[in-house]
Amino acid sequence: MAKSIVNTVPYPFQFNEAMVTKGGKKGQTQDVSITLTNAHGDPSKILAHACSYDGLSSRLVEEAGFPLIFLAGYAVASAYGLPDTGYIALQEVCDKIQETVRQVEVPVMADGDTGYGSPMNVKRTVEAFAEAGAAGIMIEDQTWPKRCGHTKGKSVVSRGEAYARIQAAVDARDEGKDIFILARTDALVHGWDEAMTRAKEFKRIGVDAVFVEALPDRESMKKCVEELAMPTFANSKSTF
Incomplete structure (x- = not known):
């Protein structure tokens, strides 16, 4: 008698539905906000996260134990073999977001340039x-086409245009989209005061966190957190 080739053994692993944010439903965005707020209130805490560019790299980040995934613009561009100079379009990033949230259960933040x-x-x-x-x-105040924040020659838009961008992002969130707004300024190229002026206005507008790009050392990071008095993002570089 011929042996049956029908596989009656169930899959040896579980398919778990990813917790994602969809049009106004409260979920992981609250988790990010609460975690960041707690970290801000305790100097001994920091929410470390690694950058990724697709489903596989994001799964590896999750398995390494990071509580948050960040789809970085430069990383996504590199996945297409391109530099981080404005080549990647909205739909391409949305495709990467969908690809990633299908593979991981931790919250996913994405670079909106x-x-x-x-x-x-x-x-x-x-x-x-x-x-x-x-x-x-994350939404930033660079001119278009933007470039990696650690390269020479970058420039920023006027204060008014920067504030309008961030206001639009906050409006989208407040009108029902359950999403965490991280406002980034690259204005440190024009000095500390300019960067702080913009960051403080972003805070007044109502963002969830602020990112002053390319702070040079730990001392400047500490000063930034003290002046802004809100959840703050920062780069981690091996030279610190």
């Missing part, structure tokens, strides 16, 4: 990221 256009485009970008499943988005 400059928002891909005017403040109206920024609002659309925030909405699209939230619908794709991102728990958070």
Whole structure:
């Protein structure tokens, strides 16, 4: 008698539904906000996260024990074999977000760069990221085409345009999109005072956290956190 080739053994692993953020449903965005707030209130705590660029790299980050994944613009660009100079479009990033949230259970934040256009485009970008499943988005004040924050020759838009971008992002969140807003300024190229002026206005507008790009050392990071008095992101470099 021929042996049956039908596989009656169930899969040896579980398919768990990923916890994602979808159009106004409370979920992982709250987790990010609460965790960051707790970390801000305790100097001994820090929410460490690693950058990724697709589903596989994000799964590896999760398995390494990181509580948060950040889809970085430079990393996503590199996955396409491109430099971080504005080549990647909104839909390409949304595709990466969807690819990632299907593979991991920890919250996913994604790099929204400059928002891909005017403040109206920024609002659309925030909405699209939230619908794709991102728990958070970062919007910055560089001119377009933007570039990696640690390269020479970068420039920022006027204060007014920067504030309009961030206001649009906050409006999208407040109108029902469950997403964490991280506002980034690259204005340190114009001095400490300019960077702090912008960061403090971002705080007043109502962002969830602020990121002053390219702080040179731990002392400047500490000073930044003290002046802003809110959850603050920072780069980690081996030279610190």
